[in-house]
Amino acid sequence: MKYNTIAVIGLSWGDEGKGKITDFLAQKADTVVRYQGGNNAGHTVVCNGVKYKFKLVPSGAPLEKEIIIGNGCVIDPKVLLSELEDLLKLNKKINLKISSTAHVIFPFHRILDELEEKSKKDYAAGTTKRGIGPTYSDKAARWGLRIFDLIHPEILKQKLNKFSEIKKDIIKNFDSNWTMNIDEIYEEYNDYGKKLKPYIIDTAYYLNQEIDKGKKVIFEGAQGTLLGLDHGMYPFGTSSNSNALGISAGTGVPPKKIGPIVGIIKAYTSRVGGGPLVTELDNEISEKIRTQGKEFGTVTGRPRRIGWLDLFNIKYTIMINGVKDIVITLLDALEDIDSLKICFGYEIEGKVLESWPIQSELLEKCSPIYKTYKGWKRLSREEWSEVAKKGYNALPEEMKTYIEVIRDELKVNIAIISIGPSREDTIVLKDFF
Ligand code: GDP
Ligand code: IMO
Ligand code: MG
Numbered sequence: 185m186k187y188n189t190i191a192v193i194g195l196s197w198g199d200e201g202k203g204k205i206t207d208f209l210a211q212k213a214d215t216v217v218r219y220q221g222g223n224n225a226g227h228t229v230v231c232n233g234v235k236y237k238f239k240l241v242p243s244g245a246p247l248e249k250e251i252i253i254g255n256g257c258v259i260d261p262k263v264l265l266s267e268l269e270d271l272l273k274l275n276k277k278i279n280l281k282i283s284s285t286a287h288v289i290f291p292f293h294r295i296l297d298e299l300e301e302k303s304k305k306d307y308a309a310g311t312t313k314r315g316i317g318p319t320y321s322d323k324a325a326r327w328g329l330r331i332f333d334l335i336h337p338e339i340l341k342q343k344l345n346k347f348s349e350i351k352k353d354i355i356k357n358f359d360s361n362w363t364m365n366i367d368e369i370y371e372e373y374n375d376y377g378k379k380l381k382p383y384i385i386d387t388a389y390y391l392n393q394e395i396d397k398g399k400k401v402i403f404e405g406a407q408g409t410l411l412g413l414d415h416g417m418y419p420f421g422t423s424s425n426s427n428a429l430g431i432s433a434g435t436g437v438p439p440k441k442i443g444p445i446v447g448i449i450k451a452y453t454s455r456v457g458g459g460p461l462v463t464e465l466d467n468e469i470s471e472k473i474r475t476q477g478k479e480f481g482t483v484t485g486r487p488r489r490i491g492w493l494d495l496f497n498i499k500y501t502i503m504i505n506g507v508k509d510i511v512i513t514l515l516d517a518l519e520d521i522d523s524l525k526i527c528f529g530y531e532i533e534g535k536v537l538e539s540w541p542i543q544s545e546l547l548e549k550c551s552p553i554y555k556t557y558k559g560w561k562r563l564s565r566e567e568w569s570e571v572a573k574k575g576y577n578a579l580p581e582e583m584k585t586y587i588e589v590i591r592d593e594l595k596v597n598i599a600i601i602s603i604g605p606s607r608e609d610t611i612v613l614k615d616f617f
Contacts, residue, residue: 187443189401190616193428194408195501197455199481199488200448201513201602203227203236206243206404208600208610209446212617213400216244216251217391219434220424221406222258222289222319224312226482230605234274237482241267241280242404248277252387255283256424256434258319259331261376282380283387284332290373292351292364293318299358309420310457312483320423322347331384334377344370388436395441400617403431403442409501417544420459428505444616446599447507449498450514451586453491456481460547463491463527477517492525492554495593500540502594509614512590513602515583516609520562526589527552557589558582565604572609576601579611 192209194200207229210216218225223239229246230236236243240263242251253259259282271278293315300317301308311317322328327347333339348366355362395401407426410416414425424430428445432438452473455461465473470490473479479488501507518524530537530550541547560580563571571578579587579601591598599614 187616188398189395189403189437189441189443191403191405191428191431191442191445193405193445193447193505193507194426195410195447195449195498195505195507195510196408196453196494197410198406198408198426199226199454199456199479200408200450201511202405202448203229203238203243204513204602204605204607205446205448205511205600206402207231207246208607209402209616210244210247210249213244213402214250215391215394215399215401216242216249217254217401217403217435218242218252218257218406219254219403220256220426220430221422222314222316223260223263224314224316224422224483225406227404227406228482228605231607239267239483240264241271244402244404245271245276245278248279250279250281252281252391253283253286254387254391254435255285256430257283257286258289258316258323259286260289260314261334261373261380265376265379280383281385281387281390282331282383284330284384285386286331287319287323287328288331288334288373289315289319290329291369292348292355293322295355295362296351299355303358304419307419308458309422311422314483317423331380334373335381335384337374337377340374340377341370344373391435391437392441395437403435405430409504410497415504415542417459417542417547420457420544427501444509445505445507446616447502447505447510447596449493449510449512449590450477451512451518452477452493452514454479454488455491456484456486456488459544460550461489461491462497462530462547462550463494463525463552464489465491469521472521473517476519477514492527492552493590494527494552495590496527496529496552497540499594500542502596508596509599510590510594510596511600511602512587512598515586515601516563516568516603519560521559523556524559524586525554525556526586527554528593529553557586568603569606569609572603572611576611576613579603
């Protein structure tokens with residue numbers, strides 16, 4: 185069956201390879217839409233020998249597709265403009281639309297992000313310090329400035345003067361020496377508004393019309409479901425609904441117009457930031473996986489925490505997202521490990537749990553229930569690419585067993601297998617468009 189719209193959603197802690205898979209699927213799509221998060225995301229796309237690291241720009245950009253930043257996103261205009269400049273340097277045509285109601289990240293949000301994290305101590309999520317949480321806080325508390333305000337200098341000045349006075353006082357509670365020059369911020373952001381003006385529209389109205397006309401649209405999730413504000417691990421996650429439930433609120437496209445939710449998992453677990461991680465490994469195997477999977481944060485460069493694949497939490501995120509089709513990435517990064525573990529459940533003090541316990545205080549007490557599987561041998565980059573060309577049957581037998589165990593436990597369809605970072609290192613088992 186062919187669809188008009190699909191969503192690419194991370195089922196774990198982010199960095200599942202959403203950028204790679206969105207780019208791959210975008211080959212047959214018209215439009216790619218980001219609907220939540222901001223430049224806390226780092227989505228890597230590798231094609232024709234070029235590596236793109238997108239923070240805000242949707243991953244349809246290398247293919248010069250239409251790209252939309254929806255109202256649910258928070259936008260740091262400086263970061264966005266520098267990403268657009270990078271694309272222009274590569275002679276890429278930019279076909280961008282930005283929602284007039286997306287919220288704007290200001291310097292005081294970034295500062296508050298750092299100061300709040302410091303004060304939280306054990307409860308700190310290890311944020312990316314990009315101002316994401318404070319900007320969403322302001323949105324919810326109705327202190328926020330939106331993209332619309334940037335292109336209306338009078339409104340920008342008025343709101344900045346009013347709100348920044350209050351922010352100043354709040355920041356001074358953390359750091360009494362802190363000062364802020366509002367006139368400078370106004371000048372800077374007024375200039376960003378002028379530069380972004382040509383892209384700003386009511387994206388909800390536009391997208392609904394285009395979908396009704398039959399345009400093929402991908403909703404590109406950022407972060408992962410386990411980092412989500414309402415259904416992820418609180419307080420160690422992010423500040424938006426980084427799951428399929430966030431799409432409608434973050435774009436204005438109603439749920440009935442949103443096609444299949446394609447869930448992305450990697451062949452093991454990775455995590456940047458704080459909080460319990462039940463299948464975490466800290467030994468020579470995790471070192472090896474980190475090296476083979478190049479597991480260092482795209483945004484902050486931090487080494488990512490590594491663990492065995494956890495099907496127990498993925499079962500939960502499949503439920504939350506309503507996923508029937510999954511993509512498994514980074515299978516090649518598990519090469520040359522004799523035996524691989526998969527977690528099927530948790531126990532607390534000898535009691536086996538029925539479903540993933542979302543509370544972090546409970547997760548701290550959980551131990552994983554594992555089964556062990558045989559690993560596969562090392563291949564060169566070229567050999568993996570050859571395997572991808574030949575298709576599913578050419579995969580190592582042990583890898584096929586691993587994939588089939590995942591499929592049977594999660595009761596899902598395997599749509600795509602990824603065995604390398606490039607667009608070509610991809611095996612398609614189901615076509616969506
Ligand atoms: P995202 O945030 O979900 O888009 O993922 P990131 O781009 O932050 O992290 C995924 C990393 O894995 C990137 O460096 C990708 O280039 C890389 N990657 C994606 N799929 C594969 C794969 O199948 N194999 C390998 N070796 N790398 C992959
Ligand atoms: P992509 O889209 C992995 C994590 C941070 C921190 C928590 C809150 O590339 O998958 P924030 O800055 O959002 O307030 O930080 O969420 N985090 C991510 N981890 N991938 C991401 O994005 C992430 N975005 C935020 O490390 O624990
Ligand atoms: Mg990432």
